[in-house]
Amino acid sequence: MELEDKISLYYTSLTKSEKKVYQAVTKNPQTVIDNSIQKAAKELGVSVASIQRFINKLEYSGYPEFKLALQKQKENEKYSPSNSNVNNPIIHAYIRSFHLLENLNLDEFLRPLIKDLKKYHNIKSIGNGNTALSAKQLVYSMYSEDKFLDAVDTSIKIDYLANSLDKDILLIIFSVTAPQNTYGKLVENARKQGVPTYLITMNQESKLLSQVSEAIVLPSTHVEHDDNTLHRVDSRAVLYVFAEMISYYYAVGLK
Template identity: 35%
Template sequence: MRLQEKISIHFTELTKTDRKITGQLIEKPEILIQHSVQEAANLLEVSPAAIMRVAKKLKYRGLAEFKQSLEIYQSEMQNKEEKSETHNFSKSVISGFKSQLDAIEKSVSEKDLEKIVDLVKKAKVTRALGIGSSGLSAEQFVYSLLYQDHYMEAVTSRTKIFYLSRILTADDVLIIFSVSGNSEAYSEIIERSQKTGAKLVFITMNHDKKLKEAAEVVVVLPSNITDFSVSHHLQQLDNRFAFYIFSSMLAAYIDNGELD
């Protein structure tokens, strides 16, 4: 996975210091490519441990893999046409969302949408789940359904999700929103669903083999990758945009399915 995608997917997990490190490395990747971690830390005015923490949060196996990813990123940026220092910032943001719309259209399968609707139609209870910012997407999905006169509960608390895992039955369907696709966050849910036959649907932006094994449907949406060549600081367009678009599409499909 490219560096930009990793930053986009794990952006909400980065602290202010993490973003400072990542932003400076995006602007000058040679700081870490050409120096030891101690030397890079001195140049960035942080500790070596802080750099290693960023690498870990971006799911790199170690410093060497992080450096390799920076080298690939640097090469990609060097091959890009030089852009003007003056640009219309609002247009660049709109252009980013337009690009993501095109990417969403290519990644969403009609077959997956129909399969999810079929699962919901057959379920006795369907819930939308999400933790953190992904929880807001679960709530947005529920809100979209209310416009269609369909009610669905949103479960966005870790505690409630844990207790929900203890009462799942074969008649339940859970639609889970997770940018990172971290299966560990839903380990109890996955384990219980495998025992009871409850159906899981994951809407994510990251491939995870465990999700594919556990879920009836896994929809992998594109993360909103910022064009880092436009600006000299780390900036992230909201990944929930893709969830919002997909939620609207799925809500329309559910309404078209004429659920009771």
């Protein structure tokens, strides 16, 4: 997977210093390719520790593998025709996100979810703020399959739901960052009650990932400027498409 694609998968969890490392590295890849991590850090104006944290965040085995990835990306850029991201950066960003989504292994998440959607009748599609619209999209998508879901779309409703769970409820949570302060109590109570909980997020580091029944991390969407800084683009389009995928596979099944 190319560095740019990895950034799409890990963007939500990148810290300010890690984004600074990405900007410096992609602006001057040869500095990393030709030098030790100590010398590269000095020339790029970042710390060795921040480079190491960035490498670990993107799940490279170490600095040598990271250097090889940069070398490969540089060679691909040299021999590949220019793409459309200069004139249409937003379109290019979404195309990249959807391409990554297409190539994710979705079966492990979707198979048990579809099975539970068919099994349960009291189903809550949950989102807060912007992702409330994604939760509602799943509700609307399932109407065509004669399946009714309740939308839980505010923090107040989420708090009430956390205190009124029973074993006959199925929870599906849409959240870009999956913050503990919003969903921690709900997920904890669901676990105590034996309530199956499915988390759809874009945050590789959310603590909720290990607390829910099933979770999937989708690619977020971003644009890289000419100076290699990153600009976040609204990722709800990816969540909308995933909601449609759930509805589709509910109707036709998984092969």
